Amino acid sequence: MVPTVNDDAQSASARTFRQLGDLLYASDDYETTYTVVCHAATTLITGCDRASLMLRRGEEWTTPAATDEIAAAVDRYERVSGSGPCVDAIEEEVPQLAPDLHDPDAPWPELRSLLLAETPIRGMLGFRIAHHGRKVAALNLFSDRPGGFTDEGVNQAAILAAFTSVALQASAEHHQVITLREGLASNREIGKAIGLLMAYHRISDDAAFEILRTTSNQLNSKLATVAGQVVAGHRNQVST
Template sequence: MAPQDPSDDTSAHEGSVTTPEDRTINEVFTRLAAMLYSGADSESVHQALVDACPTLVEGCDRAAIMLRERDRYRTAAATDAVAAQIDRLELRVGEGPCLDAIRDEAYQHDPDLSDSVGPWPRFTAAIVAETPVRSAIGYRLMLDGDKVGALNLFSDSPNGLTRKAADVGAVLASFSSVAMMALRARTEATTLREGLQSNREIGKAVGLLMAAHRVGADEAFGILRRTSQELNVKLAQVAAQVVAGQEDQYAGRRSDG
């Protein structure tokens, strides 16, 4: 059977996804959300997302998240070695539902990889020859309007991933995109806080050097920068050492007095 065209009214697409009403799904989403907002690292969140797929999606035996970083692709998480292997096979042959999901607007669904009819002949041949997987769906993951990766679901049974499974998977893929946006926002906030702290330390150090050496701000900053380069240490670390050293001297003078 050829891969289902998401624009065909016989297959699901984003505009017609039916949100599943299922207590198990709601409970899993609640746990995933709690994990995300508790501050779990990105690796743990990605792993939790793929581990949820076999629980939530009927017929799904394994799953993986593939991310695109500039022109390179990597597997961010996989339920098992077979799922990770499929990502490598797809990159090796340069085609497949996961790559197309990242590149194109719609998700890619091949219900039966074993029938040798489809747009990815090299991928299909490799999967059938080297893995037990016989059905696959690739969903694009969006981040701030950019296609940054794919959530990939696999079944070991021909036609194991049905239209209903595709609908549930689409909901999970949407949740995954939201999770990735939250992870990016958290990373940016952390970077901003670290940057502000570094700037404060550099400002303090410049002021101390100006007073100690009776030089201007530019010359004091130049001293910091040259020291950073000579020691091969980040500028913020040198600044922190200058400030810490001055505080130690101040503490010593107070104790002597």
């Protein structure tokens, strides 16, 4: 069977999703991840010419990533006006669709007029992305063609938003586990160092901890680092 153009497109999309997943699960740099998601949108979503990602943490709104200045500018317009596909997707928790800004029944009349007059954007979509902690985000998608977002593109956007939400949550949990393990390892080293100092100087655990704390401050070094040096020094003495 000879592969069709559609088969090739699906294969390319599958590869892009795999690459995106690898990055989302492995990266601890969320700003880089946001940027990759925005650029992936222009590859994975039919009709998408540019994209941005808006983030809300508490009452603070930011745009940590955008494919270009036009997409970033739309987010600024949204934050000033308090409405638009990204803002409404976050606030209302449902997808926001305006595939043709020329449609008089399309939402956000002031924003639509501004974009039609000052940008090449002719269609917009907004999809909420769940994030960890108090953060919540939305993916803003833009087409430079009226009606450029078909039902196929809307479905692709929904899949990308859901995929990104799941991957970001998994990535956050993964890094929380790593942080916890590192914390436990540090605490074990500190405990060992306190025990060694207590035995060597015949002092209480509070006094041993105070020695570690004072040394840490004097050396401008982390407590766990000083503890590790104490333990390593003891090992060297024992082995010689």
